[in-house]
Amino acid sequence: MYPPELLYTKEHEWIRVDESVGTIGITDFAQKELGDVVFVELPKPGEHVTAAESFGTIESVKAVSEIYSPVSGEVTAVNGKLQNNPELVNSDPHGEAWLIRVQLADRAEIDKLMTADEYEAFIQKEKAH
Amino acid sequence: MIAPAAPALKRTALNAAHRALGAKMVEFCGWDMPVEYSGITREHMAVRTAAGLFDVSHMGEIQIRGPQALALLQHVTSNDVSRLQDNQAQYSALMLSTGCAIDDCVVHRFAADHYFICVNASNTDKDYEWIAQCDTWGVEVRNVSAHYSQIALQGPKALGIMSRLADSDPGDLKYYWFRRARCAGVEGILARTGYTGEDGFEFYFPPDASAELWNTLLDAGRAEGLIPCGLGARNTLRLEAGFALYGHELDEQTTLLEANLGWIAKLDKGEFLGREVLARQRAQGMPKKLIGFEMLDRAPARDGYAICIHGKPVGKVTSGSPAPFLKKNIGMAFVPPADAVAGREIQVEIRGRLAPARIVPLPFYKRPK
Numbered sequence: 005m006y007p008p009e010l011l012y013t014k015e016h017e018w019i020r021v022d023e024s025v026g027t028i029g030i031t032d033f034a035q036k037e038l039g040d041v042v043f044v045e046l047p048k049p050g051e052h053v054t055a056a057e058s059f060g061t062i063e064s065v066k067a068v069s070e071i072y073s074p075v076s077g078e079v080t081a082v083n084g085k086l087q088n089n090p091e092l093v094n095s096d097p098h099g100e101a102w103l104i105r106v107q108l109a110d111r112a113e114i115d116k117l118m119t120a121d122e123y124e125a126f127i128q129k130e131k132a133h
Numbered sequence: 134m135i136a137p138a139a140p141a142l143k144r145t146a147l148n149a150a151h152r153a154l155g156a157k158m159v160e161f162c163g164w165d166m167p168v169e170y171s172g173i174t175r176e177h178m179a180v181r182t183a184a185g186l187f188d189v190s191h192m193g194e195i196q197i198r199g200p201q202a203l204a205l206l207q208h209v210t211s212n213d214v215s216r217l218q219d220n221q222a223q224y225s226a227l228m229l230s231t232g233c234a235i236d237d238c239v240v241h242r243f244a245a246d247h248y249f250i251c252v253n254a255s256n257t258d259k260d261y262e263w264i265a266q267c268d269t270w271g272v273e274v275r276n277v278s279a280h281y282s283q284i285a286l287q288g289p290k291a292l293g294i295m296s297r298l299a300d301s302d303p304g305d306l307k308y309y310w311f312r313r314a315r316c317a318g319v320e321g322i323l324a325r326t327g328y329t330g331e332d333g334f335e336f337y338f339p340p341d342a343s344a345e346l347w348n349t350l351l352d353a354g355r356a357e358g359l360i361p362c363g364l365g366a367r368n369t370l371r372l373e374a375g376f377a378l379y380g381h382e383l384d385e386q387t388t389l390l391e392a393n394l395g396w397i398a399k400l401d402k403g404e405f406l407g408r409e410v411l412a413r414q415r416a417q418g419m420p421k422k423l424i425g426f427e428m429l430d431r432a433p434a435r436d437g438y439a440i441c442i443h444g445k446p447v448g449k450v451t452s453g454s455p456a457p458f459l460k461k462n463i464g465m466a467f468v469p470p471a472d473a474v475a476g477r478e479i480q481v482e483i484r485g486r487l488a489p490a491r492i493v494p495l496p497f498y499k500r501p502k
Contacts, residue, residue, distance in 0.1 A: 039157075039365065040174040042455045043431055061484065063433050065173040065455050066365050 005032070005124070007098055011114055012123035015072040018098060021114055026075050029102045030062065030093065033127045038064040041093040044086045046103055051079050053106055055113050060103065062093065071103065075113045081105040145190035146282050146343035154361055162255035164191040167363040176366035177457040180329050181500075183358030184288035186350055187367055193257025193278040194337065197248040201270035206248060209267045209406060210240060211389055213399040217242040222309045222324055225397055227252070227260055232388035232410030236260050237379055239326060241311055249322070251283070251335075253379045267406070281321075282343045286350060286359075287333030287370075289500075294354040295334050299323060303334060317349040328367065330374025330498055372463065373456050375425060375496030381436065381451040382423055382465055390414045391467065393423045393495065421448065421467040425495040428462035432483050434490065439482040440466045447472065450481065456497060463497050464490075 010018040016034035019026045035041065043063040053059040053073040060071045082104050086092060092101040108114075118126060142165040151158065156167035167188065169176060179185045197206060206214045211234070212225035222241040226234035236256040241249040252260045261276040268274055286295060295303045300315040303323060311324035321338030338346065351359060368378070377383045382392050389398045390411055398411050428434055434453030439446045453464030468479070475494045480487035 036157075039169055040172050040457075043433065045432065061432075063455070065177075065369060065457060066168070068433070068435055 006120040008120045010098065010120065011074065011117035012120065012126075013072060013074045013117060014126065016127075017072060017074050019074040019114065019117065021108070021111075024108050024111065025080065026077070026106045026108055026114075027102045028074060028104050028106060030071060030097055031123070032097050033130075034069075035094050035097045038062060038067065038069055038093075040065045041090045044090050044093065044103070046082050046086070047079050049079050049082060053077060053079060053104070073106070074117055075106060075108055075110070077106040077109040079104050080107050143191070145188055146340035147188045147190060147284075147347055150344045150347050151188065151361075156361070156363060159364070161364055162191065162253075164254060166191060167361070169363040169365045170361045173363075173365040173369060174457045176360060176362040177369050179358055179360045180288045180331055180362060180366065180370055181458045182289065184286060184290040184294060184333075184354050185329075185362035185366065186347070186354070186359060187285040187287065187362050188282075188347070189285050189335070189367075190282040190340070190343070191254035192283050193252040193254060193260065193276065194281050194283075195250045195252060195257075195261050195264060196275045196277045197250065197264070197272060198246060198275075199270070199272040200246050202246050202248055202272050204270050205264070205268050205272045205274075206240060207403065207405060209264055210238070211394075211399065211405060211407070211411075212240070212397045213402040214240060214242070214248075215402065219244055220310055220312050222311055222326060224309070226383070226389055226394065227263065228406035229385065230406050230410070231385070232390070232407035232414065233385045234379075234383055234387075234389060234392075234394075235263055235385060237377060237383055237394075239324075241322070241324065251337075256379065280339065281337045282340045283335060283337050284343075284347065284350070285327055285329075285333060285335045286354075287327045287329040287331045287362075288359075289332060290354065290357040290359065291331070291333040294350070294357060294359060295323075298350065298353055306334075308332075317346050317353075319346045328374075328376060329370040330376070330496065331370075331500055368452075369454055369457055372452050372454055372465070373458055373496070373498035375465075375498075377423075378452060387421075387467075388414060388419065391419050391421050391423060419470060422470040422473040423451070423465055423495075424468055424473045424492050425463065425465050425497055426479060426481075426490045426492050427497070428464075428481065429478075429489040429491060431462075432488055433462040434464040434481040434483065434488075440468060441480040441482060441487055442468070442472050442477075444480070444487065446482070453481075459497055461497075465495075468492075
């Protein structure tokens with residue numbers, strides 16, 4: 005279910021790291037918790053994000069939720085499709101609905117993130133609560 | 134130290150049915166309730182265009198009986214109960230002497246000496262105790278909530294679906310009338326009422342029949358687009374329809390007039406709790422007034438966000454949400470009465486920014502006749 009090539013946070017974001025660029029999104033678990041997504045607010049290219057700090061918000065019909073960055077670095081790209089098609093976050097959270105790309109400032113930060121197996125175990129525990 | 138155990142959540146008789154349908158369950162006022170099944174947007178649209186079925190068994194029911202029942206109800210509620218005929222219902226409020234309500238409610242008259250009040254889940258115990266405390270007439274006041282499940286069938290297809298299952302033509306029931314009826318063989322109270330802004334029915338019946346009736350209704354309406362709907366859609370539907378939700382637009386610090394509920398404050402009916410305060414406000418004005426607004430840019434307003442006029446905070450959003458049918462972001466809020474003018478531009482503070490919004494007339498949505 006959770007792609008093994010991605011790394012995961014406890015706040016339910018994922019990151020795919022290619023060389024020194026990370027592509028970031030929210031997980032399937034997160035989109036299910038949120039319900040129907042209606043609006044996504046993201047930083048602009050050139051802005052900086054910091055590991056474990058909020059870089060944007062996702063609004064569903066029911067609630068607003070902060071998105072936390074798995075890594076620090078400069079935003080190099082933003083998924084413009086989400087402006088008019090925020091529902092992609094529900095239909096393809098690990099693919100088409102990526103949020104931002106970041107030039108990693110410190111590659112060592114990804115060592116703290118969870119693998120797919122670790123994340124699956126983590127959300128099983130969350131569900132049990 | 135032993136930590137106190139969290140109180141167990143109450144469950145309606147349909148709890149297992151919701152879980153079998155894969156509902157997302159949440160804690161709501163001490164109840165374990167379905168917030169959505171297939172998604173709030175889809176459920177909301179089903180009610181506007183076809184039909185939706187809601188479990189609202191968490192709502193409370195209070196029975197009032199005795200020769201002096203009318204006197205007690207006239208004292209403790211704001212609307213004029215003497216105008217009700219047998220089998221007629223009335224939206225009303227349970228009052229405090231401050232002109233504020235301890236709850237809003239629907240009063241049903243079975244007979245001149247027998248009434249049935251539907252109240253909010255979170256307020257049921259408080260309401261029951263307050264009515265009993267106000268009773269100086271020797272009226273029988275009973276909290277009968279545990280004896281009833283309640284489901285709501287709402288939407289333009291509700292009448293057609295109910296017609297196939299009820300033992301008498303539900304089309305004969307006018308809006309806010311009710312009668313004892315059988316639905317799919319289950320005896321209960323069938324009312325042409327609801328909280329969605331659509332035509333529909335609410336049915337009160339014994340809990341042990343719940344799962345079978347729920348499934349029979351869903352099967353009977355499936356071809357016409359009937360789907361189960363949760364509390365999420367119930368909230369967005371009532372907001373589009375401009376209905377107050379207790380704890381948001383109405384509370385113990387808000388008078389009926391401030392909450393735009395002057396139409397259920399019948400000052401000419403005689404004495405009732407809070408009447409003097411309401412009469413004074415009607416003559417002299419009030420400190421705040423409820424308005425509806427729509428956002429002019431893309432972020433939704435949410436409950437509790439600050440409302441500003443010319444950059445100065447003047448109040449708070451009482452309910453704010455995307456409106457799935459209207460496809461706008463809407464909300465309600467209290468503002469100074471002088472600013473409560475349709476068309477006026479206001480701002481909503483969203484994450485430190487002032488987002489523009491416009492005051493619009495309520496309700497946001499009115500169903501086509």
